[in-house]
Amino acid sequence: MAEEKWYGYVGAIAKIDVGTGAVERLDTIDYAPEFMGGKMLCHKLFWDDVAAGVGAFDPENELIFTTGPITGTGIPSSGRSTMGGISPNSLPEMYSTGSCGGWIGAVLKFAGFDGFILKGRAAEPSYVLIDNGNIEILPAEDMWGLRIHDAQAWLKGRHGQDVQSLVIGPAGENLCRNASITTSGDNAFAKSGFGAVMGSKNLKGVAIKGDGVIIPADVEKVFELRQTVGHPHKDPNPITPREMIPSLMGFEQDFSGGYYQAAQTCSYGCTFRCNKLEMNHRSPFSEEPVNQVEKCFSNFAWGLDYDMDFTVAAYIHSPLSSFCDADALSYPAHMGEILDPNDPDLGYLWSGRKGSNVNYWDRNFARGCLMEHLCNEYGVDKFDMTCWLFTWISACQQEGLLDDLDFGMEPDVNDPAFIEHMMHILVYREGIGDLFAEGMARAIRTLGKEKYGDTIYRNYFNCDGEPRETPVSLEAGWGHPVHWQGRGLMGCPTWYSKTTSLVLTLNSRDCIGAGHPHPLTGDAQRYDDNDPAHTDELAALAAQTVRQSDIKDSVGSCEWVSPDTNNPAMEAEMFTAATGLPMTAEGMQEMARKSNLMFRAIQMRNFGRDRDLEVVQEFPIQQYPDSYGHTTSWEERNDLVSALYREQGYDVPTGWPTRSTWERHGLGEVADTMETLGKLPPEGRSEFTPGPNPFAHA
Amino acid sequence: MAKHIVVAPREATLCTGCGSCEVVCALTHDGVVSPSYKRISVQLDRGDRMLHRIYTCQQCDDHPCYDACPKQGEAMCIDENGIVYVVSEECIGCGLCKQACPYEPARIHIARRIGSKKRVAVKCDMCRTRPEGPACVEHCQAVCLGVSGEPGPWEAALAEMAKAAEAMAAAQMEGAE
Numbered sequence: 001m002a003e004e005k006w007y008g009y010v011g012a013i014a015k016i017d018v019g020t021g022a023v024e025r026l027d028t029i030d031y032a033p034e035f036m037g038g039k040m041l042c043h044k045l046f047w048d049d050v051a052a053g054v055g056a057f058d059p060e061n062e063l064i065f066t067t068g069p070i071t072g073t074g075i076p077s078s079g080r081s082t083m084g085g086i087s088p089n090s091l092p093e094m095y096s097t098g099s100c101g102g103w104i105g106a107v108l109k110f111a112g113f114d115g116f117i118l119k120g121r122a123a124e125p126s127y128v129l130i131d132n133g134n135i136e137i138l139p140a141e142d143m144w145g146l147r148i149h150d151a152q153a154w155l156k157g158r159h160g161q162d163v164q165s166l167v168i169g170p171a172g173e174n175l176c177r178n179a180s181i182t183t184s185g186d187n188a189f190a191k192s193g194f195g196a197v198m199g200s201k202n203l204k205g206v207a208i209k210g211d212g213v214i215i216p217a218d219v220e221k222v223f224e225l226r227q228t229v230g231h232p233h234k235d236p237n238p239i240t241p242r243e244m245i246p247s248l249m250g251f252e253q254d255f256s257g258g259y260y261q262a263a264q265t266c267s268y269g270c271t272f273r274c275n276k277l278e279m280n281h282r283s284p285f286s287e288e289p290v291n292q293v294e295k296c297f298s299n300f301a302w303g304l305d306y307d308m309d310f311t312v313a314a315y316i317h318s319p320l321s322s323f324c325d326a327d328a329l330s331y332p333a334h335m336g337e338i339l340d341p342n343d344p345d346l347g348y349l350w351s352g353r354k355g356s357n358v359n360y361w362d363r364n365f366a367r368g369c370l371m372e373h374l375c376n377e378y379g380v381d382k383f384d385m386t387c388w389l390f391t392w393i394s395a396c397q398q399e400g401l402l403d404d405l406d407f408g409m410e411p412d413v414n415d416p417a418f419i420e421h422m423m424h425i426l427v428y429r430e431g432i433g434d435l436f437a438e439g440m441a442r443a444i445r446t447l448g449k450e451k452y453g454d455t456i457y458r459n460y461f462n463c464d465g466e467p468r469e470t471p472v473s474l475e476a477g478w479g480h481p482v483h484w485q486g487r488g489l490m491g492c493p494t495w496y497s498k499t500t501s502l503v504l505t506l507n508s509r510d511c512i513g514a515g516h517p518h519p520l521t522g523d524a525q526r527y528d529d530n531d532p533a534h535t536d537e538l539a540a541l542a543a544q545t546v547r548q549s550d551i552k553d554s555v556g557s558c559e560w561v562s563p564d565t566n567n568p569a570m571e572a573e574m575f576t577a578a579t580g581l582p583m584t585a586e587g588m589q590e591m592a593r594k595s596n597l598m599f600r601a602i603q604m605r606n607f608g609r610d611r612d613l614e615v616v617q618e619f620p621i622q623q624y625p626d627s628y629g630h631t632t633s634w635e636e637r638n639d640l641v642s643a644l645y646r647e648q649g650y651d652v653p654t655g656w657p658t659r660s661t662w663e664r665h666g667l668g669e670v671a672d673t674m675e676t677l678g679k680l681p682p683e684g685r686s687e688f689t690p691g692p693n694p695f696a697h698a
Numbered sequence: 699m700a701k702h703i704v705v706a707p708r709e710a711t712l713c714t715g716c717g718s719c720e721v722v723c724a725l726t727h728d729g730v731v732s733p734s735y736k737r738i739s740v741q742l743d744r745g746d747r748m749l750h751r752i753y754t755c756q757q758c759d760d761h762p763c764y765d766a767c768p769k770q771g772e773a774m775c776i777d778e779n780g781i782v783y784v785v786s787e788e789c790i791g792c793g794l795c796k797q798a799c800p801y802e803p804a805r806i807h808i809a810r811r812i813g814s815k816k817r818v819a820v821k822c823d824m825c826r827t828r829p830e831g832p833a834c835v836e837h838c839q840a841v842c843l844g845v846s847g848e849p850g851p852w853e854a855a856l857a858e859m860a861k862a863a864e865a866m867a868a869a870q871m872e873g874a875e
Contacts, residue, residue: 072731073731074718074721074722074725074731103717103742106731110732110733161741162733184742185715185742185748210733211732211733211734211809212732212734213728213730213731213732213734213735213812214730214731214732215729215730215731216725216729216730216731219725219729222725223722223725226718226722226837232839233839233840234839234841234855235839235840235841235855235858235859236706236710236711236840236841236842236852236855236856236859237711237712237713237714237840237842238708238709238710238711238712238856239708239709239712262712262714263714264714264715264748265714265715265716265717265839268716268717268721269716269717269718269720269721269731270716270718271716271718271839272839273714273716273839273840277712277748290747291747291748291749292748293748346869346872
């Protein structure tokens with residue numbers, strides 16, 4: 001940044017009280033570059049403002065939207081933005097963040113703001129209009145009740161085609177804990193349930209118009225990055241008829257009837273196209289066929305009789321393109337040249353495992369698209385619906401557990417009419433839908449977890465046709481379902497599921513916002529033997545993944561591009577190109593350590609986080625066998641968590657950072673706060689002996 | 699009609715909606731990213747179809763924008779290839795050129811100068827002084843932009859993509875073995 005001119009950043013953060021209409025303008029320079037932007041900036045703003053005891057639906061909860069310094073600069077993957085606040089979908093309610101693509105981050109900067117904070121509660125249904133520096137709270141009674149796309153269209157009709165928006169659908173209005181906030185291109189902040197927080201503030205959305213400028217400090221470097229980050233596309237994107245579900249392993253699944261697909265880019269100015277455009281499917285809300293943008297998870301909605309095959313290549317940042325890019329079958333044309341047939345690791349990269357016969361639902365493109373379309377239109381987290389609600393209904397139905405529950409019609413996940421009915425009663429809280437609007441974790445506990453959560457689903461077989469013990473409820477931790485944990489769906493190498501579970505242990509939500517582990521190929525080959533001797537190495541990999549997540553979500557890059565193990569300085573180069581400020585790879589790592597400590601400080605002060613609470617998350621599901629038949633014992637789980645705490649500089653018995661850890665990263669004042677709260681443990685305690693397993697699995 | 703930017707048929711390649719053309723356009727001309735300084739626009743369809751349209755100046759032979767300019771030859775000029783371009787320093791931002799544009803939406807817009815309250819017309823000049831040609835064509839990731847009268851870049855790219863797919867399949871087979 002020069003004295004009179006902002007580079008990368010645009011200079012202001014708006015703090016908006018939607019109850020009073022008061023707007024306070026914070027100067028970005030008071031927060032950045034020290035707190036970088038994106039996720040780290042969210043942490044700082046939340047720490048300063050939201051006291052312990054505030055709940056997700058209290059007016060004092062804040063929805064904090066932040067951009068990164070590279071957002072909107074033209075640097076590849078830089079269309080991302082972050083949202084933070086108390087998540088109603090986490091169990092227990094807890095501070096959480098989410099990352100989202102779209103145009104909204106760039107347009108907010110065009111309007112002159114690096115971020116905004118929403119606090120309070122409006123007396124009547126309202127929306128916020130940010131128009132080139134001017135901010136108003138406007139009535140939304142004509143928009144209240146509209147589904148997502150209609151609400152977006154309403155705002156464009158009112159404020160012009162250039163307006164970008166964040167809106168909620170009926171799910172958010174009705175405080176469904178898994179409600180999303182959606183921006184253009186069906187990009188959404190979904191997993192944290194922030195849609196319900198927005199609904200609790202009587203806000204239908206935020207509309208933004210801006211025609212200002214974002215100035216990158218080094219335009220030449222921006223152009224260089226556009227050519228060198230990842231493997232940027234320079235190839236056609238034809239609308240393609242397909243009759244296979246793609247698979248990285250080459251075992252594509254037949255898809256009778258076929259479908260049409262092209263690729264789409266998720267955010268402004270990116271050089272990748274990780275999203276699919278699903279074409280010509282039926283909508284209950286339109287007489288014409290519709291198209292929608294989907295990501296990798298759509299494959300499961302289309303058909304979940306068989307889990308995906310997987311290769312190691314999908315889990316390692318290799319010469320291959322990103323997994324999602326591959327999923328959209330949009331490999332850059334020169335990928336064949338990038339792969340070296342003489343690479344000794346090539347065989348290992350293409351090794352993997354066939355999927356399991358999970359028998360949740362049949363392959364049916366129209367039904368799968370409908371499932372996703374309803375999530376898009378109502379504004380609900382489709383992962384919660386597809387991975388958890390509907391697999392649970394299927395498994396419980398097959399195990400005869402649903403006889404006492406009244407769904408209003410015969411539960412049948414293969415029947416589009418039931419999907420439509422179930423989504424409707426959930427979103428509008430009708431009948432038993434009211435229970436599931438509280439989120440799956442809470443619903444299952446209300447019904448009785450022993451019966452409705454832990455009963456074994458017996459129609460689940462591994463790739464050799466042997467029964468594979470799996471519970472009817474695919475819960476992992478913090479109120480979220482499995483995701484890259486080797487159980488339920490999405491098989492993966494054992495070392496990967498262990499590492500992912502550790503990463504999630506430190507988080508408060510599902511893993512996309514937490515980051516995917518990216519080891520070097522050689523390391524992964526060593527971890528593959530499932531030997532507990534690798535505990536410390538997996539803990540180090542998890543800690544590295546957590547840091548990498550904070551780097552990409554704070555600078556504003558994307559999970560599918562960051563990190564680049566061939567160029568650890570990539571994000572530092574991005575930051576410098578955007579801001580003109582010097583930065584190194586180690587500087588980014590240090591920023592990430594501090595960011596993660598700030599996250600931990602919030603969780604400790606406001607939500608009572610400690611070892612006892614963390615060690616039992618993500619663990620129960622690991623007692624069931626993964627794709628290779630491996631399970632995790634209580635002792636191994638505790639060893640892994642202890643190793644992770646040592647790696648992080650935490651006191652091992654409590655999981656709380658010591659004073660030296662806080663102070664080493666410039667957070668001495670936080671250490672003082674923790675001392676006041678009685679949460680400053682002594683130095684040097686690096687061992688812990690666990691008690692008996694509280695989830696002894698029969 | 700002078701050379702202008704054209705868009706590929708969707709059967710050959712579909713716009714991914716990335717907006718890279720807008721970004722590199724403003725960066726190339728003004729060193730910023732901004733809707734005010736882009737000379738090409740992606741009109742995103744975020745409704746039920748999600749099929750996007752790209753708009754830019756068609757370099758009309760009868761150049762009504764040039765004819766409407768009160769400072770012809772100074773603020774708005776025509777080069778030896780028939781490209782109509784704006785000399786920003788001379789432009790008074792009157793907006794008559796935009797009013798004269800026969801297209802909807804107009805392919806010229808009026809923006810505030812960076813760091814000033816004065817206004818200026820902004821339109822595509824085909825990157826006429828850029829040796830590599832139009833930046834939007836060079837940086838379009840879906841190669842769906844080309845220059846009229848020239849072979850579309852998508853044709854060569856489609857052939858290359860087919861060749862790369864074969865190499866990829868061969869590498870997978872070798873790895874699997």
